[in-house]
Amino acid sequence: MPGAAWAQAEVDVERYAWGPHGMWWNGGWYGMIFGPLFMILFLAALIAIVVLIVRWLGGPAQTIAPPSSRTPLDILKERFARGEIDKAEYEERRRVLGE
Structure with missing residues (x-):
């Protein structure tokens, strides 16, 4: 088993340490706050576009009843x-x- 011992010894410990690429460093938390907000804005815009297209295809609304x-x-x-x-x-x- 000398090969298994050698593979375990070669583990890069620094790869798992906290560093500048952590979630709370370099502004990574902005995505956690603004990501859901932008998703909601995107869905609202998509729904508004679909509603406008459906209303446009439906023609003018009949608001006045004929006499x-x-x-x-x-x-x-x-x-x-x-x-x-x-x-x-x-x-x-x-x-x-x-x-």
């Missing part, structure tokens, strides 16, 4: 036909709408 073609008298006739109001109430409301 109804039914008149108040038509609605009154439909309510009378469905039996929601009786004849006296129908005549009364028709007279008020006619004025």
Whole structure:
């Protein structure tokens, strides 16, 4: 086993020592603080771009409803036909709408 003893003796002890390449040296901790923040900013920008593309492809939004073609008298006739109001109430409301 002289070969195994020689391999163990050749271990570079300085390679594992703390030195200028440690995490807390030379500003290495900046990546630990700003890395997650930049990832969140990147994801927010990516989501915003996707939303804008989807809205652009979807076309203009319909914010104003088209005007109804039914008149108040038509609605009154439909309510009378469905039996929601009786004849006296129908005549009364028709007279008020006619004025």
